[in-house]
Amino acid sequence: MSTLDYNAELAAAGANVKNRWGAIRFFMRRYPLGTIGAVIMGVFAFAALFAPMITYYDPLSTNAVFSLAKPSAAHWLGCDFMGRDVYSRIVYGARISLEVSIGSMLLGSGIGVTVGLLSGYLLGWFDLITQRILEMMQSLPLLVMALIMAAALGPSLHNTIVAIAIPLVPYVARVIRSNTLSLREQPFVEAAKAIGMSETRIAIRHILPNTMSPLIVLATAQLGSAILTEATLSFLGLGVPEPHPSWGRMLSESAAEYVRTAPWLVIFPGLAISLVVFGTNLLGDALRDLLDPRQRS
Secondary structure, eight states: OOHHHHHHHHHHHHHHHHHHHHHHHHHHHHOHHHHHHHHHHHHHHHHHHTGGGSOSSOTTOOOGGGTTOOSOSSSTTOBOTTOOBHHHHHHHHHHHHHHHHHHHHHHHHHHHHHHHHHHHHHOHHHHHHHHHHHHHHHTSOHHHHHHHHHHHHOSSHHHHHHHHHHHHHHHHHHHHHHHHHHHTTSHHHHHHHHTTOOHHHHIIIIIGGGGHHHHHHHHHHHHHHHHHHHHHHHHTTSSSOTTSOOHHHHHHHHHHHHTTTOTHHHHHHHHHHHHHHHHHHHHHHHHHHHHOGGGOO
């Protein structure tokens, strides 16, 4: 490689980095609340990824000596009734919450995109039957549907992901179908048909990529709903079982008996749930304004 080629590639790489930082600065100036949401989600993602490096205690180890110990220098957020460090359990609980929420969001969005794309593009009897099924599923609230699925499947990590993912399918499918109905009538689709492109290739190559913007916004909003639903299922004993440290189960174990004598057992897990849901909502609103031209002022 010549020196000129190397310098050209180096200049192009520098320009790309500069453009990315410029886009980040624009987002921070234009959407300060969205930036706060992104920071909150980044902190929780960092905690989930590097939990062993930022904690001192095993979240599952018990010690009767520290039962209901108050927050101190040794245990920043105190200990529960079994002597387990609350800070470690909250940090490791971020792994469970993000794993369940991201897994259910990806599974539900994947099924919903497939169903919505086929329904909006094929129409006919397939669309008629699919929409009636989706309407029946959507007639029940998300939490009620998740409760039914979790009770039928049983409490486990993978069953919780499936129980939350299935109620998310109709919401994704309806959004993708509505976008597909408008896109299939566009001139670029007619042009693709005119040159002999197959229907499958048109749907995947031309229609599907144009539905990504609303899907990203919807998936971000669903992330907060999935975290809150997982916490609710665990609180009711239908979510992630022991020994996994789940925020909802931490509340369930402490809310009734220790809310007066050891309020830190309720405050800190509840604060973690509130912050992460608040962060996803702020980030989702900013992405909606950024990606949807109709929402821009």
